[in-house]
Amino acid sequence: MSGNLLAWLALAVALAALTEFARRVRAVAMPQRRTPFDLAFAAALGLGLAAFARGTDLVGSVAAGVACLSGGVFLAMRLQSAQAPNRPAVAVGHPILGFTAPDEHGQPFALDSLHGRPFLLKFFRGHW
Numbered sequence: 001m002s003g004n005l006l007a008w009l010a011l012a013v014a015l016a017a018l019t020e021f022a023r024r025v026r027a028v029a030m031p032q033r034r035t036p037f038d039l040a041f042a043a044a045l046g047l048g049l050a051a052f053a054r055g056t057d058l059v060g061s062v063a064a065g066v067a068c069l070s071g072g073v074f075l076a077m078r079l080q081s082a083q084a085p086n087r088p089a090v091a092v093g094h095p096i097l098g099f100t101a102p103d104e105h106g107q108p109f110a111l112d113s114l115h116g117r118p119f120l121l122k123f124f125r126g127h128w
Contacts, residue, residue, distance in 0.1 A: 045071030
């Protein structure tokens with residue numbers, strides 16, 4: 001396989017992984033296991049390096065460089081920012097933590113005021 005073909009393949013893998021990663025971040029739908037993203041970016045990095053080893057023209061070098069840069073930066077950031085899994089403070093079926101927050105009229109509302117009565121607690125996450 002020619003170096004230019006490897007370069008374009010590396011760029012395609014990197015762009016596909018970046019696009020899917022950005023889509024999931026915008027939708028707030030990141031999976032707990034991100035191994036497929038790690039593998040895709042590692043593949044883009046490896047294919048880009050293989051393209052350089054095989055030899056590329058100027059356009060192929062740019063494609064391989066972008067693939068190597070995106071794969072390398074993503075993997076480096078993932079290694080540096082590993083987060084320990086946190087146990088959620090509130091789980092289904094467990095008691096909720098008490099809090100006070102302003103209501104729709106700006107008056108303080110305490111969750112404890114609903115103690116002993118069934119209620120539905122809904123949080124709205126605004127996207128503005």
